[in-house]
Amino acid sequence: MARALITGASGDLGRTLADRLHAAGWQLALATRTPEAIADHASAWDAQLLHEDVATPEGAQAAVANATDGDGPPRALAHCAGSLLTQPFHRTDVATYRNCLTANLDSAFFTLQAWIAALRQAGGGGAAVLVSSTAVGTGVPSHEAMAAAKGGVEGLVRSAAASYARSGIRINAIAPGLMRGPATERLFRSPQAEQGIADQYPMGRYGTSADAAAAMAWLLSGEASWITGEVLAVDGGFGNLRTPAGRSR
Numbered sequence: 001m002a003r004a005l006i007t008g009a010s011g012d013l014g015r016t017l018a019d020r021l022h023a024a025g026w027q028l029a030l031a032t033r034t035p036e037a038i039a040d041h042a043s044a045w046d047a048q049l050l051h052e053d054v055a056t057p058e059g060a061q062a063a064v065a066n067a068t069d070g071d072g073p074p075r076a077l078a079h080c081a082g083s084l085l086t087q088p089f090h091r092t093d094v095a096t097y098r099n100c101l102t103a104n105l106d107s108a109f110f111t112l113q114a115w116i117a118a119l120r121q122a123g124g125g126g127a128a129v130l131v132s133s134t135a136v137g138t139g140v141p142s143h144e145a146m147a148a149a150k151g152g153v154e155g156l157v158r159s160a161a162a163s164y165a166r167s168g169i170r171i172n173a174i175a176p177g178l179m180r181g182p183a184t185e186r187l188f189r190s191p192q193a194e195q196g197i198a199d200q201y202p203m204g205r206y207g208t209s210a211d212a213a214a215a216m217a218w219l220l221s222g223e224a225s226w227i228t229g230e231v232l233a234v235d236g237g238f239g240n241l242r243t244p245a246g247r248s249r
Contacts, residue, residue: 002025002026002027002075002076003026003027003028003029003067003069003071003074003075003076004021004026004027004028004029004074004075004076004077004078004220005029005031005063005064005067005073005074005076005077005078005115006018006021006028006029006030006031006078006080007031007032007054007063007077007078007079007080007081007107007111008031008032008054008079008080008081008082008107009030009031009032009038009042009080010030010032010033010034010035010037010038011032011080011081011082011183012179012181012182012183012209013080013131013179013181013209013212013213014030014032014078014080014081015038015041015209016209016210016212016213017078017080017209017212017213017216017217018030018038018041018045018047019041019045019213020210020213020214020217021078021217021220022045022047024217026076027046027047028042028045028047028048029047029048029050029063029066029067029074030042030047030048030049030050031050031052031054031063031067031081032049032050032051032052033051033052033053035049035050035051048066048067050062050063050066050067052066054079054081054107054110054111055081055102055103055106055107055110056106056110057110057113057114059110060107060110060111060113060114061110061114063111063114064111064114064115064117064118065114065118068118072118072122072123073115073118073119073122073126074115074126075119075125075126075127076126076127076128076220077111077112077115077126077127077128077129078128078129078216078220079107079108079111079112079128079129079130079131080131081103081107081108081111082103082104082107082108082131083099083100083103083104083183084146084183084184085100085143085145085146086142086143086146087142087144087145088141088142088144089144092144092145096145097145100145100146100148100149101145101148101149101152103149104146104149104150104152104153105149105150105152105153105156108130108152108153108156109156112128112130112156112160112171115128116160116164116169119167119169120164120167124164124167124168124169125167125168125169126168126169126170127169127170127171127172127219127220127221127224128169128170128171128172128220129171129172129173129174129216129219129220130153130156130157130171130172130173130174131150131153131173131174131176131212131216132150132151132153132154132157132173132174132175132231133146133147133150133175133176134175134176134177134233134235134238134239135147135150136150136151136154136175136231137175137233137239138238138239150175153173154173154175154231157171157172157173157229157231158229158231161228161229162229165228165229169228170219170224170225170227170228171228171229172219172224172227172228172229172230172231172232173230173231173232174212174215174216174219174231174232174233174234175231175232175233175234175235175239176207176211176212176234176235177201177206177207177234177235177236177238177239178197178200178206178207179206179207179208179209179211179212180206180207180208181208181209194206200238201235201236201237201238202236202237202238202241202242202243203236203237204236205236206236207234207235207236211234212234215232215234219232
């Protein structure tokens with residue numbers, strides 16, 4: 001049975017992906033800084049729950065080591081850990097910037113590094129998917145720190161994919177647009193605000209964690225076995241298409 005390590009598992013995306021993979025028959029190891037937030041789900045999924053902060057080298061190494069069983073390390077990694085920051089340069093102090101990089105880029109670097117080291121020791125072979133943002137490829141106001149952090153994630157994905165392709169290790173990312181969830185609910189403060197967000201997207205709607213989780217699950221699956229080093233846009237056409245706001249479709 002396939003086994004996956006999901007970081008940031010107590011967040012909306014991590015939880016949604018875990019539910020999807022469980023339904024598909026995967027065994028799960030769930031790493032989070034807040035295990036109490038997902039304990040009931042983990043029990044229902046018969047998943048291993050790991051209390052680790054993967055934004056530190058020690059936490060990332062512990063998460064991978066503790067997720068390793070008699071069959072070796074998890075052959076799939078879904079790095080969902082991260083944070084959202086929508087704040088322009090002139091309101092972003094050094095501490096806020098550093099926290100954004102720690103949560104998004106450091107966590108990706110240390111987790112991928114620990115996982116690849118364990119896989120190589122076990123003979124290679126596996127698939128990882130990380131999370132970037134549509135704000136990397138398309139200038140979006142008030143996303144300077146986020147774009148910098150997630151741009152680093154994209155560079156990390158491509159370089160690591162090149163380094164370890166011959167070891168049978170695939171590494172990809174998704175770049176989602178705005179997904180409605182607990183971290184973004186404040187942006188949907190009124191029906192007018194909700195409609196305004198939906199109108200930014202050529203397909204006429206904003207995203208959900210289910211959209212992103214479906215793409216991540218596919219990239220981890222055997223159906224994507226010849227895909228590596230890619231950043232898949234999951235943004236309703238936001239990055240590549242332009243249509244009149246509010247136009248009927």
